[in-house]
Structures are given as C-alpha cells and as structure tokens.
Amino acid sequence: MLPPHTHRDAGVLLTTRGIRGFVDGIISLSITALLPLFGFSGLQIGIIVTGMLLGSAAATVLVGTKGYAVPRRTLLFAGSALMIATGTLFGLFTSFVALLVVGVIGTLNPTAGDVSVFLPLEQSMLAGTTPAVSRTALYARYTFVGGIAGAFGTLAIRIPEAIAQHTAMSGEAALRWCFAVYVLAGVVVLLLYRRLDGAEASAHAAAAEPLGRSKRVVYRLAALFSLDAFGGGFVVQSMLALWLFRRFDLSVGAAGTLLFVTGTLSAASGFVAAWLAARIGLVRTMVFTHLPANCFLIAAAFMPTMPLAVTMLVLRSLLSSMDVPARTSYVMAVVSPAERAAAASVTNVPRSLAAALPPTAAGWMLDQSTFGWPLVIAGTAKIVYDLLLLRQFQHVRPEEEQAQDAR
Template identity: 30%
Template sequence: MSRDLYLIFTAKGLRTFVFGLVSVLLPLYLAALGYPVLYVTLGVFLIVLGNVTLNLFLASYEARMGRRGFLVLYSLLMASSGAALELSRGLYVIAPALFLSGMSTTGTETGPFQSVEVSVVPRLARRPGRALGAYNLLGYAASSLGALSLSLLSHSLAGNIIEVARVTFLLYIAAAASLALVYRALRDVEAPAGQAARAGLSGLLSNRDVAVLSALFSVDAFGGGLVSQSLLSLWFHVRYGASAAELGIVFGAANAITAASLMAAPLIAERIGNLRTMVFTHVFSNVFLALIPFGGSLSLSAALLLARQGLSQMDVPTRQAFMAEIFDEEERVRAFAMTNTFRSLAGLPGPLLVGAMLSSGLLAMPLLTSGLVKLGYDGAIYLIYKDRAK
C-alpha cells in the first residue's frame, strides 16, 4: 500500500468513526434539548445543505486551491463546528455549526471529503475496484465502532444524553484536528501536471454521462434522504421509544453487517459486472426497507433493517469503480463532486418531509416511500446502461 493510500484510509477511519457516533446521537441530543421533531429534522437538513454547498465550492475551485488544501480547510471547519456544538446549546449556534460540519448523516458519505478521496484511490491502487471496496469497508467498520461506542458511553454516563453529547463533541474535535494533520502529510493527490480542469461546471454538466448519472443518482438519493442513519435513529426513537444504548447496538450491528457485505461486492462485480451488482443487490435491499415499518416491534423492525443493510451498500464501491472507468483523471474529482452535489440536493427535502410525516403520525410513510422510489431508480439505471456495462 502506498503512503498516500495509507493516509487516506487512516483519514477515512477517523472520520467515519466520529460520524457513526454523531449521526445516531444527534437526533436524540436535539430532542433532549427540548426541540420538537420538526426542528430535529431541520438540523439534519442543514447538514445535507452544508454538504451541497461544500461540494459545489470544491467542484468550482479545486483546480485553484488544490485537493490537499481543500481537505485541510474542511477538516478545520469540522473542528470549529465541533467546538461550537460543545460550547453552546442555542439554536443560532447549532444551526451554522451543523451547516459547516461536513458530517455524514448516514453510514456512507456524499460530502466533500469523499469526493476527493474516491477520485484519488483508483490512481494509487493496482486494483481500483478492490481498493474502493476496502475503502468503504473501512468506513463502515469504523462507523459501526462509532455507533457501538455510543451505546458504551450511554451506559457509562447513566443514559444522560447531554453528557454523552459533551464527550462526543470533544472526540469530534480531536478527530477533526487529527484529520488536518493527516491531510497535510499527503503528497501525490493533486491532478497530474498538464491535466488541470479543462471546463467549468457548465461544461461538466454538458457531459452526457455526468448529466444522466446525476439525474439517476438524484432519484436514488431522494429515497435515501428519507432514511439516513440520523432519520432512522429518530424513527426508531419515535416509533418504539428506543434509547441511545439500544440504538447504538442496532446501528453498530447494521454498519458491521454492511462492512462485511462490502468485502463481497468487488468480488461479485468481477464476475457479473459493476452494474448488475449495483442493481440486483439494491432491489432486494429496498424490499426489506419497505417492510421495516410493518415489523410491529423493535426487535423485528431492527431485524429487517439488518437484512436491508446486508445488501443496501454493495452498490457503493461498484458505483465508484463504474464512475472511475467512465471519467478521466482530470475530470474525476469534479465529476464525483458534481454527482455527489446532485445527490445531496435531491436528499435535501428528505429530513423536512420526514419531520412532517412523523409529526402527522404517518410513521410508515418515510420508509415505504423510500423503498418504492429506490426500486424505481434500480430499474431506470439498469435499462439505460445495460447495453454499455455489465
């Protein structure tokens, strides 16, 4: 493994560990502060909106500022956001802190850190597909440990969510500061000399594959925006009264299962192709997703969630490998940033819609709607690309 690849993997593990912890904790923390469900989901909305903004900034100025510069800058923003969350419980401080945090609300990422990293990993590895599989495996494994750490923290602090949050935000600040140091040490992550970005964002959008994939991924992301890890944590809390300790175990197990599934994804893709792996596994996972609200108990609904997680993210490394084949090195960061931006934009309504649905007592609607929308995406991407890719 090259030195830069090792550093990127280290950064991925650090970042997703604290994201895994915070994404489950945040809805419970905001609720413990006395904010209603709509305000809690507004907090999730601000995180997604912030990721959209940071990705657009990256796509627009990557050639000027450099990839390493962006990674260091965003790490410092992440640390500043953690400090703000640690020091204040006021909405006027929490809101901008969440907006600038760059954090993930789910086990996977669509933020600016991943946009850079997944564009660089294929160049640093001999087998890009397997390297991306390992990259995502590490992310979900670390996210699983983060969620399980929430359960341990909750037990050790007698279930006091406010105290758990204070410790968590300190860990968040420390991880962000460490990220800045790791990214500062990167050497070979910039675009090769003479391959600076050749077109602006408008030129990139004129690329047919960028436009089509952005549209398709947006449909998937709209469905996913209804069931991010933070929103699922809130759903289980509202539907079953699940505690932080219980949710830490549930999502720790869910991310561990996801991590295990990612080991198989590149191997399956080598046999049947990236597209088929993406679609076939996704179809079954979305059926399980739509069934979760009909479980009737915390244990059965959690079991359906675990079944879903065993398949739902196998499309992540295969989708990244698929895009790495399509786009040239000089286009790749901006292509990832642009498609991730559209994914984030499409996910923006999700938290607000879920807040409205839960406030209206429509508890099954978020998961059922998400499952049906994502099934539509599966059929569409397969029909459009089946003649160009396996």
C-alpha cells in the same frame, strides 16, 4: 490491506476515512439523542439535518467549481480545520437557530455514509493511486473502512449513556463530550493529510474544463443518483434512529447496538460487491443487490413488533451498501483520468442536494405518526432508481469489462 502496486497515499486516505467514519457514527446518533433534550420537535431535528446536508452540498459545489486552482491536499487541510471549528461550536450552543447555522456551514454528517466535502476529493485521489484492474477492490476497502468505523461509532454511543447512568453527569453533558471527540478527530486527520506526498495530492481539484466527452453520461448518472439519494434522505441514520425511538421506544444504547450490527454487515458486503462485479459487471451488481434491499426497507415499516422490524433492517444491511464501491468505480471508469475529480463532484453534489430536504419531511411525518412512512417512501424511490439504472446503463460498460469479454 491495499491491492498490489497501490501508492501509499491510499493507505493514508483509508485511515482518514476510518477516523471520519467513526466520529460520523457517534454524531449521527448523538444528534438524535441530544436535540430532543433541548425541546426540539421531530420537524426541528429534521430541519437541522437538512441544513447539514445542504451545507455539505454547497461546500462540494464550491470545491468542484472554484477549487481547480488549489491542490487537493490544501483543500483537505481546509476541510479538517472546518471540522475542528464545527465540533467546537456545536458542542457549545443550545438554541435552534445557532445549531442550524453551525450545521449549515460545518461538516457534521447525520448519515451512515460520507456526504462531506472530503468525499469527492478522496475518491478522485484514490482512483489515481492504483491500476484500473484494482480500482473496484480499492473502493471496496475504502467503503469497508468507512462503514466498519461508522458501525463502531454508533456502538460507542453507549459510553456517554453509561457515564450518565453511573455518575453524577447529566445525559446532556455526557452527549456533549461526543463533539469533543469530533474535534480531536479533526486534529488527527489534519495531521494525517500532511503525510500525503503523491502526485494526486499535489494535483488540482479540477481541470479548467472539468467535463468533456463524458459530460452526457455523467449528467445522466447524476440525475439517477439524485433519485436514489432523495429516497435515502428519508432514512438517513439520524432519522432512522428517531423512528426507532418513537415507534418502539428503543433506548439510545440499544439503537447504537442495532446500527452497529447493520453497519458492520453493510461494510463487510463491500468485498462481496468487488467479487460480484468482476463476474456480472458493475451495473448489474448495483441493481441486483440494491433492489431486494429496498424491498426489506419497505417491509420493515409494516412490521408490528421490534424483533420483526429489526430482522428486516438487518436483512437490508446485508445488501444495501454493495452498490457503493461499484457505483464509485463505475463513475471513475466511464470518464477519463483528467475528468475524475469533476465527475466525483458532479455526481456527489446532486446526491447531497436531493438528500437534503427529505429529513425535514421525515421529521414532520414522525411528529404526526409513528408508522414508517419515511421507510416506505425511501424504498419506493430507490426501487424506481434501480430499474431506471438497469434500463439506461446495462450496456454502457467500462473498458476493463469490455476487455474481459473479449478474452
């Protein structure tokens, strides 16, 4: 599973990513299915999703700016404990204000990807566990594990639906058990993080002077990634599911099956990204796969029937995540090893902030109309990002690509 000469800590981090991805997949759909049962509108659901994303961004900022004196493993322990508390509290409350507060201070993830405080910590640790030539391949595996686990998580939403249909348990009670699974996952990842023993686990989250010579490049990348994330915020998995529910009256189980298919295809595409990046470069891989995916996303909004819309979403999933391992590898490649944790934080925090507000707007739009305005806005913003990225960074190449050209 791991590339040659990779430290065993990478295997632990891939395992924890898979566990978190699985419960994130469950939660992203259970939130959308459970909150309407409390009488919440699309706008209220969007506000809670926004709160979750803002809370994740704030926690990542805290780690990046104040966590430099703390070993990364200790920070991962703290994140796991917060994960346990979050699942417990969200499964108990029903009021809008209480759930919003838990969403802001907790670790729940309403998206198909990872936006939590764990992400920059694990990304920076992974970069130090393998040689430079294997870095993109390792990130492809990391993306695949998270994606495929998340896909199975969305499929698992059929279990509480089946329990409610075939027993005396209500749909609300069955969905609440999803948060018990989330708590259990927090316990398991906490135990797994205890097995980290490499130098990267003991290293601090950031240096005293996080970014030096790479500051200008990293800030430019962060600005572009924020534009991409802003578009993505309109179609985070919870809001995409809400559109499917309202536009086509799709059941929770059917939505879970669809998102399982799209999630599986997205996860598998990461390996193609590693192969493609070795041939055309990381930046071109990001742009040439992401651009057509966004065209399919816009097209889905205009499809008059569910089969046609599903076809567009499936086609999008074949390409939409191929930029993820390439993007992460590119950021780690254009900075020095000492700057990696800071670079991961600086590029991920603005992404989380930019993605936070759009779900509220998307929820309001879906209250007004079932047309896929969130999909159109998302696809358009992402296309602009693709074109700007290609224009500004196609000639800023990592050292390994330059060395390959010289041979």
